[in-house]
Amino acid sequence: MQEILETKVQLLQEEALLARGEAEQMALLADSEAQRCLALEREMVERMEECGGDVGRLVKQALADKDRVIEELTQQKHSLGLQVEELKNHDVDDRRVHTEMQVHQQRIRVTAA
Secondary structure, eight states: OHHHHHHHHHHHHHHHHHHHHHHHHHHHHHHHHHHHHHHHHHHHHHHHHHHOHHHHHHHHHHHHHHHHHHHHHHHHHHHHHHHHHHHHHHHHHHHHHHHHHHHHHHHHHHHHO
């Protein structure tokens, strides 16, 4: 029994080592991707400056529009979440009223009998 446990522990340690290696590879990949994005962003800014102020203004406006749309969608999502909660509560109230009506009807039947 002890040998089985020791073997399992060894396997788990090997899996942990492999997982650490994969995590390090993913971290390096993420870092290199971030570096690539920064380089592309710098290149884009340089080209916008070469093209003149109009392009830069258009990009800034597009970014502002994007932020505005994101904010609107976030507010809509929040509003929809509140509506869903209200409908859930309403559904619970409807079920409660229905149950109370059934109980009341049974009481009437029992009283009439």
